[in-house]
Amino acid sequence: MSFNEARRRPANDRPIARDGEYVLYWVQAYRRLSHNHALDYAIKCARELKRPLVVYEGLRLDYPWASERIHRFALEGMRANRAEAARIGLQYWPFVAAPEDPGRGLVRKIAARACMVVTDFYPCFVVPEQTEALARKTDRQVIAIDGNSVAPLATLGATVSAAAHLRPRIHKQFRDAWAHRAKAEPEVASVPVRSVEAPFATWDGDVDRTLAALPIDRSVASVRGVTGGAPAANERLAAFLDEGLARYADHRSNPSSPEDGPSSRLSPYLHFGHISVEAIVAGVLARAYGTPDIALGSPGKREGFYGTDPNVNGFLDQAITWRDVGFQWHVERRLDTASLARALPAWVQATLAKHADDPRKHVYTAEEWEAAATHDRLWNAAQTELARTGAMHNYMRMLWGKKVLEWSRTPEEAYRTLVHLNNKYALDGRDPSSYTGILWCFGLFDRPWAPERPVLGSIRYMSSDNTAKKFKLDGYLAYVRDLK
Numbered sequence: 136m137s138f139n140e141a142r143r144r145p146a147n148d149r150p151i152a153r154d155g156e157y158v159l160y161w162v163q164a165y166r167r168l169s170h171n172h173a174l175d176y177a178i179k180c181a182r183e184l185k186r187p188l189v190v191y192e193g194l195r196l197d198y199p200w201a202s203e204r205i206h207r208f209a210l211e212g213m214r215a216n217r218a219e220a221a222r223i224g225l226q227y228w229p230f231v232a233a234p235e236d237p238g239r240g241l242v243r244k245i246a247a248r249a250c251m252v253v254t255d256f257y258p259c260f261v262v263p264e265q266t267e268a269l270a271r272k273t274d275r276q277v278i279a280i281d282g283n284s285v286a287p288l289a290t291l292g293a294t295v296s297a298a299a300h301l302r303p304r305i306h307k308q309f310r311d312a313w314a315h316r317a318k319a320e321p322e323v324a325s326v327p328v329r330s331v332e333a334p335f336a337t338w339d340g341d342v343d344r345t346l347a348a349l350p351i352d353r354s355v356a357s358v359r360g361v362t363g364g365a366p367a368a369n370e371r372l373a374a375f376l377d378e379g380l381a382r383y384a385d386h387r388s389n390p391s392s393p394e395d396g397p398s399s400r401l402s403p404y405l406h407f408g409h410i411s412v413e414a415i416v417a418g419v420l421a422r423a424y425g426t427p428d429i430a431l432g433s434p435g436k437r438e439g440f441y442g443t444d445p446n447v448n449g450f451l452d453q454a455i456t457w458r459d460v461g462f463q464w465h466v467e468r469r470l471d472t473a474s475l476a477r478a479l480p481a482w483v484q485a486t487l488a489k490h491a492d493d494p495r496k497h498v499y500t501a502e503e504w505e506a507a508a509t510h511d512r513l514w515n516a517a518q519t520e521l522a523r524t525g526a527m528h529n530y531m532r533m534l535w536g537k538k539v540l541e542w543s544r545t546p547e548e549a550y551r552t553l554v555h556l557n558n559k560y561a562l563d564g565r566d567p568s569s570y571t572g573i574l575w576c577f578g579l580f581d582r583p584w585a586p587e588r589p590v591l592g593s594i595r596y597m598s599s600d601n602t603a604k605k606f607k608l609d610g611y612l613a614y615v616r617d618l619k
């Protein structure tokens with residue numbers, strides 16, 4: 136499988152420094168050492184330049200919403216990468232910032248010794264600015280590689296107003312992209328072996344000791360029973376294939392505890408790059424059909440493209456189409472830094488403006504939202520689940536978002552509340568899907584619905600009463616009540 140050039144996104148136009156000591160792969164988003172297009176590309180460059188490869192992965196202390204929860208998950212991933220790098224013979228330089236050693240200028244320093252820098256293309260959170268800063272300041276070539284999904288984002292065209300418009304484009308690209316997927320076993324042996332001394336003390340892999348010593352927000356605690364890192368991600372995928380996939384199409388929407396529901400719970404691992412969507416797709420297809428190389432259906436339809444199994448089609452449509460929609464929007468619009476007005480379609484803006492002065496039945500303060508102290512027991516349950524477990528059932532997440540819009544003074548205030556709560560507490564937050572998920576509650580990718588209602592106008596309405604009528608909620612509510 137050769138490299139797909141559409142994944143290459145040069146961050147500057149500096150030439151390759153042929154006298155450099157090594158090729159540097161700067162891990163920012165794909166925090167794993169297999170099924171990784173950026174790693175494959177860095178290996179290819181190192182082989183061609185006849186230089187060793189150095190893999191650098193760092194963890195800052197000052198990223199937005201930094202907490203013990205997020206830090207532990209990332210550190211567990213780095214600990215796993217450290218062990219895996221030793222196993223496969225990769226030079227891996229992990230760095231964990233501390234107040235006495237924040238690592239300022241460190242990437243630039245190690246880039247200065249390199250022939251070139253390969254990094255991850257990720258259109259959200261701190262990554263674009265970090266890449267841009269290095270690309271501007273260094274005299275080395277910096278190439279970002281898009282390994283976000285199966286089809287390279289550059290092949291998907293302009294942003295769409297509905298997922299239905301992106302689906303056929305993805306399907307058309309899928310066959311070729313799948314034939315060029317990243318390697319399950321990176322070709323480390325093809326790279327010259329030469330040990331290079333790191334110009335800093337590399338992290339020793341002790342997660343507990345490191346966390347205990349860092350001044351970090353401990354009010355957002357680590358999630359018990361959820362471990363970060365590629366091995367844990369692979370275990371979660373295996374458990375989903377055994378227990379969830381066969382029930383996915385029929386039961387995904389029913390609010391339930393994670394153990395009772397069929398959802399994969401892979402989104403934190405996808406967000407941290409501990410697993411690639413390609414590895415997930417390969418696992419799902421192999422489990423359902425005995426091989427990842429199936430005969431694909433005709434492009435465009437939600438059913439039947441990934442073989443005949445409705446569970447496979449339902450799941451892969453979420454993991455590919457819906458996830459890609461978020462990435463595609465971020466590449467063009469940077470939703471995480473854009474204003475609400477820039478993100479929302481005209482019909483939504485018009486209907487929200489028309490209802491701007493509608494009286495709100497309920498309005499809450501930031502503290503009340505955060506403390507799950509509204510009048511609505513379902514909303515409170517969803518927020519409690521998020522705060523305690525770092526996750527929320529998908530159906531409840533939609534209801535949760537819609538209600539904040541309905542019970543806030545303005546749409547802008549609702550948006551700020553949702554982004555804050557989602558990104559602070561959710562392990563999968565701070566992701567393109569965080570913003571498109573929240574904006575879906577405001578009408579993005581949707582259409583106007585009748586009847587027109589107070590506050591929401593013609594934006595699709597969801598209510599706790601209807602949710603309670605539609606589903607048996609006792610199990611979900613008991614699960615949340617018992618959360619420590």
Ligand SMILES: Cc1cc2nc3c(=O)[nH]c(=O)nc-3n(C[C@H](O)[C@H](O)[C@H](O)COP(=O)(O)OP(=O)(O)OC[C@H]3O[C@@H](n4cnc5c(N)ncnc54)[C@H](O)[C@@H]3O)c2cc1C
Binds near residue numbers: 402
């Ligand atoms: C208000 C709101 C906020 C959201 N915030 C996030 C977020 O911060 N991070 C995040 O990854 N997703 C977010 N989503 C989308 C969705 O809720 C989660 O991806 C999903 O619940 C994750 O659980 P899972 O891994 O068990 O999903 P599964 O049902 O097992 O799906 C598999 C994968 O498909 C992708 N996926 C599934 N549903 C969606 C969707 N609607 N949009 C985009 N991708 C999807 C995810 O990568 C997921 O891991 C949000 C949705 C809403 C309504």
